[in-house]
Amino acid sequence: xxxxxxxxxxxxxxxxxxxxxxxxxxxxxxxxxxxxxxxxxxxxxxxxxxxxxxxxxxxxxxxxxxxxxxxxxxxxxxxxxxxxxxxxxxxxxxxxxxxxxxxxxxxxxxx
Amino acid sequence: xxxxxxxxxxxxxxxxxxxxxxxxxxxxxxxxxxxxxxxxxxxxxxxxxxxxxxxxxxxxxxxxxxxxxxxxxxxxxxxxxxxxxxxxxxxxxxxxxxxxxxxxxxxxxxxxxxxx
Numbered sequence: 001x002x003x004x005x006x007x008x009x010x011x012x013x014x015x016x017x018x019x020x021x022x023x024x025x026x027x028x029x030x031x032x033x034x035x036x037x038x039x040x041x042x043x044x045x046x047x048x049x050x051x052x053x054x055x056x057x058x059x060x061x062x063x064x065x066x067x068x069x070x071x072x073x074x075x076x077x078x079x080x081x082x083x084x085x086x087x088x089x090x091x092x093x094x095x096x097x098x099x100x101x102x103x104x105x106x107x108x109x110x111x
Numbered sequence: 112x113x114x115x116x117x118x119x120x121x122x123x124x125x126x127x128x129x130x131x132x133x134x135x136x137x138x139x140x141x142x143x144x145x146x147x148x149x150x151x152x153x154x155x156x157x158x159x160x161x162x163x164x165x166x167x168x169x170x171x172x173x174x175x176x177x178x179x180x181x182x183x184x185x186x187x188x189x190x191x192x193x194x195x196x197x198x199x200x201x202x203x204x205x206x207x208x209x210x211x212x213x214x215x216x217x218x219x220x221x222x223x224x225x226x227x
């Protein structure tokens with residue numbers, strides 16, 4: 001999938017370091033949030049989700065934080081690996097199960 | 112399950128021609144979404160269905176675009192006539208609503224459309 005763009009923010013991180021990707025969402029009525037990872041030539045792949053009644057959720061090497069007050073979502077990747085290089089999207093769902101995506105952040109892992 | 116299956120993977124067509132993109136959602140999923148991805152606009156939701164019924168088509172750019180879901184296992188997105196600015200990667204995704212709980216959407220590999 002062509003997920004890169006001239007205006008796509010890029011995060012360069014050293015292998016082994018932690019990565020933090022930020023996302024501002026727009027709809028205060030959104031009650032469900034998802035982080036997706038998209039590698040070149042592929043469709044977005046689910047990483048982790050969080051419901052609006054939670055502030056934090058942890059997965060394997062990933063943590064999502066939700067701050068509803070400022071409508072901010074972040075994804076933390078621990079011990080970033082070369083395989084983590086991809087474009088990361090946050091997505092929000094409001095009523096009706098409509099899933100809306102943010103613009104994406106490219107993560108480049110340097111060896 | 113093989114996941115969401117889209118066809119074709121690549122399509123090159125001439126301006127003015129009709130293009131039909133196909134999607135088979137994950138069996139049992141009751142939501143189906145069509146997205147378009149471009150460098151300039153990112154991932155845009157075009158239309159989505161619930162139980163084969165179109166719920167929101169506000170993202171469909173023009174009347175040249177139409178989508179159908181004749182049954183729970185098949186959906187099409189048609190562009191007629193196609194224009195060069197329609198060139199993009201088109202993704203289909205499906206999800207399952209578990210009562211009031213939302214669940215993640217699973218994406219297909221996409222169809223890369225090039226209109227020349």
